[in-house]
Amino acid sequence: MIWLGYRLQLLPLMQCREYLTDIEWQYAQTLSTKRAQQFCNGRALVRKLLQQYHDISCDNIIIVLPTDKAPTLSILGEPWQLSISHSAQAVAVAVSQSNQLGVDIEQIKTRNIIEFSAEYTALSGAENLTEFYQRWTTAEAYSKYSGEPLLNLLQQSAKLQQPQHHLSLQGYMLCLMYQYVDAKLEINEQK
Incomplete structure (x- = not known):
């Protein structure tokens, strides 16, 4: 799941404080206002x-403080999979007990699709902003999923075989990349 x-x-x-x-709260106080808001909202x-x-208390949910690596999650001492993404005023998180995953959310802004496609092979062929952001978020989500550097992925034209799920949201594109094709997915928008 x-x-x-x-x-x-x-x-x-x-x-966000109660969560x-x-x-984490002390760490957030050392960040810029924007970064603190993203950090606190993600956690x-x-x-x-x-x-x-799962009716799990906050005390039993451990998320490591930022390092140069992606955050890790453990619940009641057991490792879980976690991916967090921020863009503008949006945040997306994905968690699973056993399904390796990566998530990316991007604010849809006007881009020079031709210029980006010429520079990054993975983006070539996009005919509109929706297709462009689907390809971009796929590359970012796969980078988080695999640990492969994003720039390497953007310079490749290979089609990714991992299961993925895109959501076109109000002004945003979201992509979830995950390990098992038969995984059940529960999607929850928070207001």
């Missing part, structure tokens, strides 16, 4: 999603 949650409007920091550990959304579907 994969739980995918997203919010298209970040909450103020104080509304954060004291260490709050992970915990809210897990509480909603």
Whole structure:
């Protein structure tokens, strides 16, 4: 099972506080306002999603502080899969007990599709912004899924064989990449 949650409007920091550990809250105070809001919203959304579907207390949900690697998650001492993405005022999180995954959300902005396609092979052939952002979010989600550098993926034209799910949202494109084709997916928009 994969739980995918997203919010298209970040909450103020104080509304996230109850879902954060004291260490996370202190860490957030060292960040810029924008980065603190993204950090706090991502972690709050992970915990809210897990509480909603598993009735797990925040104390039992451990997310490591940022390093140069993707965040890791453990619940009651057991490792879980986690991916978090931010763009503008949106945040998306994906969690699974056993399904390796990667998630990306991007705000849809006007782009020079021809220029990007010429520079990055993985984006070539996109005929409109929707196709462009589907390809872009696929590459980013796969980068998080596989650990392969994004620039390497953007310079490749190979079709990715991993299961993926795209959501076209109000002004955003979201892509979830995951390991098992038969995985059940629960999608939850948070207001």
